Amino acid sequence: MELAIFILTSLVAIVAALLVILQRNPIASVMYLVTTFVAQAILFIQLRAAFIAILQVIVYAGAIMVLFLFVIMLLNLRREDFGKDIKLRFKPLAIAFAMVLLIETLVVINASLVPAQPGADLSATFGSVQGVGKELFTTYLYPFELTSVLLIVAILGAVVMAKKKL
Amino acid sequence: MVPLEYYLVVAGIIFTIGMIGVIVARNIIIIFMSIELMLNAANLAMIAFSRNLGSMGGHVMVFMIMTVAAAEAAVGLSIIIALFRNRDSANIDEVNLMKW
Incomplete structure (x- = not known):
C-alpha cells in the first residue's frame, strides 16, 4: 500500500515536472509546478515530515507560485511569444488524476496520524x-x-x- | 517502508528535469521555474535522508532552503520585470549584451 502510493505520487510529480518545461504557456507551467509541489508534499507526509509538508503547500504552492502568476500577468506577454502549445485533450483523465491525488493525500494523512505506526525508531515529535x-x-x-x-x-x-x- | 533509494531516484529525476529546463528553455520565466524544481528535488532528498537517519537536521535545512527560495523568487522576479521593461521580451536570446 505504502509503495503503491509512493509510485503513483512520484509518477504524478515527475510527469507534472516534465510538463513544466514542455509547456510554452507560462501560466500552464505554473499550474503544473503547483501539481509537482503538492505531489511532493504527499511524499513529505509519507516521510513523517508533517510540518514541512504543510509549509510546502502554504509557502511554495501558495505564496511563491502566486508571486510567479502575478509577475506573468504583470508582464502582459503576447500570444506569439509562447510558440506552439502542447494541448492536453484528456479532460476526464485529468479530473481522474486529480481525484487520485486527493484520495492519496487523505489516505497518507490518515496513516501518518495513527500513533502506532512503524516508525518506532523515531521520537513521537519527529517532523x-x-x-x-x-x-x-x-x-x-x-x-x-x-x-x-x-x-x-x-x-x-x-x-x-x-x-x-x- | 519505502526504501531510501527510491526517494533518491525520484529526487534525481526531478532535479535532472529541472536542469534540462534551465539549459533548453528560452523563456526566462520557465527557466526560473526549473530552478524551483531543482531546489525542490534537493528538498525531497533532504527529507528522505532525515527520515532514514532519524534526525531532524534535514527538516531545518529544508526550512532554510524554502527561505532562500522565497528570497530568490522575489529578487529574480523583480529582475525579470526590469528586464522586460528594457527589452520588452521574455526571451533570453535577446539578452545578449554580456554574451561572449
Whole structure:
C-alpha cells in the first residue's frame, strides 16, 4: 500500500515536472509546478515530515507560485511569444488524476496520524511543529536568525530592482 | 517502508528535469521555474535522508532552503520585470549584451 502510493505520487510529480518545461504557456507551467509541489508534499507526509509538508503547500504552492502568476500577468506577454502549445485533450483523465491525488493525500494523512505506526525508531515529535521548532530555536538558532537578514536583503533587492528610477 | 533509494531516484529525476529546463528553455520565466524544481528535488532528498537517519537536521535545512527560495523568487522576479521593461521580451536570446 505504502509503495503503491509512493509510485503513483512520484509518477504524478515527475510527469507534472516534465510538463513544466514542455509547456510554452507560462501560466500552464505554473499550474503544473503547483501539481509537482503538492505531489511532493504527499511524499513529505509519507516521510513523517508533517510540518514541512504543510509549509510546502502554504509557502511554495501558495505564496511563491502566486508571486510567479502575478509577475506573468504583470508582464502582459503576447500570444506569439509562447510558440506552439502542447494541448492536453484528456479532460476526464485529468479530473481522474486529480481525484487520485486527493484520495492519496487523505489516505497518507490518515496513516501518518495513527500513533502506532512503524516508525518506532523515531521520537513521537519527529517532523511535527513542536519537533522542528525545538531544533530551530536551540541547535540551529544562529542560522535561523541569519535568515531574517537574508529576507531583509531580498526585500531591499526587490524594491531596488523593480523601481523605475532610483 | 519505502526504501531510501527510491526517494533518491525520484529526487534525481526531478532535479535532472529541472536542469534540462534551465539549459533548453528560452523563456526566462520557465527557466526560473526549473530552478524551483531543482531546489525542490534537493528538498525531497533532504527529507528522505532525515527520515532514514532519524534526525531532524534535514527538516531545518529544508526550512532554510524554502527561505532562500522565497528570497530568490522575489529578487529574480523583480529582475525579470526590469528586464522586460528594457527589452520588452521574455526571451533570453535577446539578452545578449554580456554574451561572449
